[in-house]
Amino acid sequence: MVSNLHPSTGSSTTSSSNSSSLSAMVSTLIPVALEAAVFVGLFLIFRTKFQRVYRPRTYHESLRDDEKTQELPQTKFGWLNPFKAMPDEYILTHQTLDGYLYLRFLKIITIICFCGAVFLSAVLMPVNGTGGGGLMQFDLLSFANINSSHKSRYYAHAFCGWIFFTFVMIMVTHETIYSINLRHAYLMAPFSSARISSRTVLFTDVPTEYLDQEKLFGLFGASMRRAWLATDCKKLTDKVEERDKDALKLEGAEIKLSQIANKRRLKWEKKNDTRKDAPYDGADAETAVPGAKFMKQKDRPTHRLGKIPFIGKKVDTIEWSRTELKRVIPEVETTKSPTEERMPRSSPQSAETATEE
Numbered sequence: 001m002v003s004n005l006h007p008s009t010g011s012s013t014t015s016s017s018n019s020s021s022l023s024a025m026v027s028t029l030i031p032v033a034l035e036a037a038v039f040v041g042l043f044l045i046f047r048t049k050f051q052r053v054y055r056p057r058t059y060h061e062s063l064r065d066d067e068k069t070q071e072l073p074q075t076k077f078g079w080l081n082p083f084k085a086m087p088d089e090y091i092l093t094h095q096t097l098d099g100y101l102y103l104r105f106l107k108i109i110t111i112i113c114f115c116g117a118v119f120l121s122a123v124l125m126p127v128n129g130t131g132g133g134g135l136m137q138f139d140l141l142s143f144a145n146i147n148s149s150h151k152s153r154y155y156a157h158a159f160c161g162w163i164f165f166t167f168v169m170i171m172v173t174h175e176t177i178y179s180i181n182l183r184h185a186y187l188m189a190p191f192s193s194a195r196i197s198s199r200t201v202l203f204t205d206v207p208t209e210y211l212d213q214e215k216l217f218g219l220f221g222a223s224m225r226r227a228w229l230a231t232d233c234k235k236l237t238d239k240v241e242e243r244d245k246d247a248l249k250l251e252g253a254e255i256k257l258s259q260i261a262n263k264r265r266l267k268w269e270k271k272n273d274t275r276k277d278a279p280y281d282g283a284d285a286e287t288a289v290p291g292a293k294f295m296k297q298k299d300r301p302t303h304r305l306g307k308i309p310f311i312g313k314k315v316d317t318i319e320w321s322r323t324e325l326k327r328v329i330p331e332v333e334t335t336k337s338p339t340e341e342r343m344p345r346s347s348p349q350s351a352e353t354a355t356e357e
Helices: 013-017 021-047 080-085 088-094 097-129 137-141 148-188 213-223 234-271 317-336
Strands: 200-206 224-229 302-304 314-316 349-355
Touching (some): 314 317
């Protein structure tokens, strides 16, 4: 078997001429371009129809006039020029600081990618294209096209990588300093510092000795206007859970008793004239409940007290639940009372303070 080899590289001329890099790129680019065109077309159509989704801040009544966003033209392409002419500072004053920084992040990423593409392409494409490797199509522009006799060309890749990495780090450092200064200026501006959210600080892991408002005011002085301490609500939580449990038990027992009485009523109406009164045992019935004449003492739900099943005193569920609720509800109200002394949690706790402008 005879193989035609390139005289300088030893690679097969047949494999070099049969490169599929161009066809692979085209087969990838066409579906992506079609999908992008479909989504852009849907956006242009829906933007003018769904105002609540694409421009809610232009009309929402909960916003003041100075907080609303400028209305853009309703045509499919007429909004592009006003949108491009809108300065970034407009986003900063009408939206949030995070929204402005996100747009700036996209802009910086675009600048980095564009500068990197221009610089690296201008230097590396000629270096790789004249490498003498004998490759074709887009493979001609890769460093695989550099012949073994031109290894010094790899230094171009190394130096370009260093230069581009240095450029990226300079941009990141610049934007970090810029964002710090911008955030400080934004939070100190009158329109921002007047907000409650800008004047409220949340402290976590507060030492136990400072879980007292007097000590907090002594620590921060006049810079603090109000302070809130998270108190230990375990006792109140236990009482509320006990109240809810008893209330649900009472509700379930009364529903069960009502269902039994209703079944007995329906059965009695099938056999008797509904205009006649049903037999009524007033001594054992819930006289205040409509349809009490169909209730019997044996129908009333019961349960046993104690944690061990089938052991303990047997009590009427409805009467027991009512008695417990009469006892627990006042205890819950007393525990919630602001006059009751509440001790802060001994574990690290959070405190919230509002500082003056």
